[in-house]
Amino acid sequence: MYHINKTEIHPYKRSVSIIGVGCTPFMNTIDNPETNGLTEGELFGYAGLQAMEDAGVRPKDVDFYYHGCASPLNGSNYLTPNMQVAEWVGMRGKASIHHSEACCTGYLGLELAANAIASGKYDCVLTGAVEYGDGLAIQGLPSIYRKKFSFQEFQISTEWLTDNAYTRHLLCNIGHDNSALWYQTQYGLTDDEIDKALCQLAVIARRNTVNNPLAIIHKTYDEDAKEAGFDNVLDYMQSAFNPKVGGIMRISGLEQKCDGAAAVLLCATEKVEELTHGKVKPIEVLGIGCAALEASNPYLEVYGTMEADRQVKARTGIDPSEIDLLYANDFIIGSQLIAADISGYIPKGEGWKYVMDGRTGKDGDKPINPNGGRTAFGHAHAASGLADVYDAVKQMRGLAGDHQVKKTVNTTYLRGFGGGQNLCDIIIRNKD
Amino acid sequence: MAVKLERIVKKYYDALEEGKVLSRVCKECGSTEWPPVMACNVCGCTDMEWKEISGEGVITNFVLPSVMSLKPQWKELEPYGYGVVQLKEGPEKNVMVMGLTKKNEKEVRANLPYPCHVKIVQRETPVGKYKTAVFELGPKE
Numbered sequence: 001m002y003h004i005n006k007t008e009i010h011p012y013k014r015s016v017s018i019i020g021v022g023c024t025p026f027m028n029t030i031d032n033p034e035t036n037g038l039t040e041g042e043l044f045g046y047a048g049l050q051a052m053e054d055a056g057v058r059p060k061d062v063d064f065y066y067h068g069c070a071s072p073l074n075g076s077n078y079l080t081p082n083m084q085v086a087e088w089v090g091m092r093g094k095a096s097i098h099h100s101e102a103c104c105t106g107y108l109g110l111e112l113a114a115n116a117i118a119s120g121k122y123d124c125v126l127t128g129a130v131e132y133g134d135g136l137a138i139q140g141l142p143s144i145y146r147k148k149f150s151f152q153e154f155q156i157s158t159e160w161l162t163d164n165a166y167t168r169h170l171l172c173n174i175g176h177d178n179s180a181l182w183y184q185t186q187y188g189l190t191d192d193e194i195d196k197a198l199c200q201l202a203v204i205a206r207r208n209t210v211n212n213p214l215a216i217i218h219k220t221y222d223e224d225a226k227e228a229g230f231d232n233v234l235d236y237m238q239s240a241f242n243p244k245v246g247g248i249m250r251i252s253g254l255e256q257k258c259d260g261a262a263a264v265l266l267c268a269t270e271k272v273e274e275l276t277h278g279k280v281k282p283i284e285v286l287g288i289g290c291a292a293l294e295a296s297n298p299y300l301e302v303y304g305t306m307e308a309d310r311q312v313k314a315r316t317g318i319d320p321s322e323i324d325l326l327y328a329n330d331f332i333i334g335s336q337l338i339a340a341d342i343s344g345y346i347p348k349g350e351g352w353k354y355v356m357d358g359r360t361g362k363d364g365d366k367p368i369n370p371n372g373g374r375t376a377f378g379h380a381h382a383a384s385g386l387a388d389v390y391d392a393v394k395q396m397r398g399l400a401g402d403h404q405v406k407k408t409v410n411t412t413y414l415r416g417f418g419g420g421q422n423l424c425d426i427i428i429r430n431k432d
Numbered sequence: 433m434a435v436k437l438e439r440i441v442k443k444y445y446d447a448l449e450e451g452k453v454l455s456r457v458c459k460e461c462g463s464t465e466w467p468p469v470m471a472c473n474v475c476g477c478t479d480m481e482w483k484e485i486s487g488e489g490v491i492t493n494f495v496l497p498s499v500m501s502l503k504p505q506w507k508e509l510e511p512y513g514y515g516v517v518q519l520k521e522g523p524e525k526n527v528m529v530m531g532l533t534k535k536n537e538k539e540v541r542a543n544l545p546y547p548c549h550v551k552i553v554q555r556e557t558p559v560g561k562y563k564t565a566v567f568e569l570g571p572k573e
Contacts, residue, residue: 165441172514243499297525
């Protein structure tokens with residue numbers, strides 16, 4: 001293994017808690033007459049104001065906001081996109097910063113907001129993200145007019161994630177298979193075993209979203225298999241109906257790119273009572289570990305997750321047995337196996353067996369991504385991390401509705417990943 | 433001050449035109465940076481010296497391209513796979529490995545780490561041409 005520089009993180013200067021969450025449906029806005037014409041301001045505004053409503057606060061109570069967008073120039077024809085939505089959250093005049101870390105943007109938005117409060121500078125901070133991953137703005141026309149972002153165009157745009165001095169010109173494209181390849185090699189799975197495990201992950205993801213109103217997909221692979229004449233859903237998943245798009249990965253293991261926004265409101269824990277008049281039960285941010293590895297580095301997701309996990313465990317002292325629920329940003333579905341393995345949520349090397357036994361579904365004893373994750377809930381790139389935090393908070397409050405997990409959730413671990421490539425491991429816990 | 437503003441990337445590509453693949457070696461800890469950068473990523477030292485790499489390496493893992501990862505713009509380089517390669521000098525990178533096929537996949541996988549060597553190839557694009565370094569299956573001749 002190559003050398004990776006390490007960081008020791010220190011305790012927050014004061015405790016930080018989540019007090020409100022908001023999230024739009026994840027959708028292809030231009031495909032539906034009722035959503036066609038929605039703009040960045042409306043999506044960000046809805047998510048941000050919903051987070052404030054959730055906490056019972058008004059925009060005047062919020063000191064600062066962070067705005068995330070993975071590809072503002074391509075998707076929205078925006079530079080300084082935080083300014084383009086400023087008046088949609090009722091915060092005219094208040095300061096903000098835009099940040100962009102591709103698929104890890106939302107998770108790092110939580111990191112930024114937590115740090116801003118923990119430092120003592122601000123008491124209450126909104127962190128939100130909006131992305132048009134499917135409907136692109138058209139230069140010269142108001143933002144109600146958009147054009148479809150084809151998968152082929154999207155593929156070309158992902159090249160922008162890698163270094164243009166060297167990495168693009170090493171002519172490597174191992175990214176989609178890198179982590180699955182590591183997992184397969186590390187634990188000696190046969191080609192059929194890793195294939196089945198990745199297929200089963202996709203099956204579970206879709207089962208999780210059937211009744212999730214915010215998810216982009218509401219049809220299971222079980223239904224697709226039945227319609228295609230298969231009695232066994234895995235036979236369908238391993239057939240030509242689900243072609244391989246990489247050396248290991250099939251199309252079912254790839255994100256459903258879409259449009260959407262999400263936001264989270266954070267507050268100094270010592271100020272929650274005063275700000276929310278005792279109406280909100282805070283969820284404390286115990287710690288966040290971060291790492292980053294450029295895309296030419298082998299197994300970057302694995303090694304970056306290890307480093308981020310090491311940091312957050314050292315900071316919080318949390319034992320894996322204390323983790324009740326896991327989220328993994330799985331725009332490549334094998335990420336669930338990596339996050340579960342490294343976080344210790346599932347014993348080393350056992351994750352794929354837990355998946356095959358259905359134990360990682362929302363009704364299982366080791367649920368992962370009960371919201372459906374990137375392949376079924378959808379991937380509005382920057383917004384996805386905050387959408388996961390949204391779902392985690394709902395699960396921890398017992399208010400996730402039809403996709404509420406069966407176990408009590410007090411401690412949640414979220415593993416963010418993306419942006420060519422950032423890793424961000426977050427642990428949050430119900431306060432008291 | 434040891435750090436200098438210099439055209440490291442341009443020097444690398446210029447050397448490729450002359451058939452050489454360059455790295456930079458840390459004078460303090462001896463680590464090799466390939467492709468070359470400004471500071472050592474092991475000890476952080478900025479006192480680096482240029483050195484041509486041996487061109488020898490091993491593939492430690494790989495996948496073969498499929499629908500989404502087979503690039504039409506790289507057709508002249510087929511057959512190829514995507515490999516994790518470690519240079520003799522130490523650096524590990526995700527790189528293209530020419531010569532990997534479905535036919536030899538089993539044999540290569542059974543004999544990992546499998547030897548490979550650097551190969552300089554000409555890239556022709558609609559906007560210009562340049563040489564880059566990829567890898568090829570088998571030991572350096």
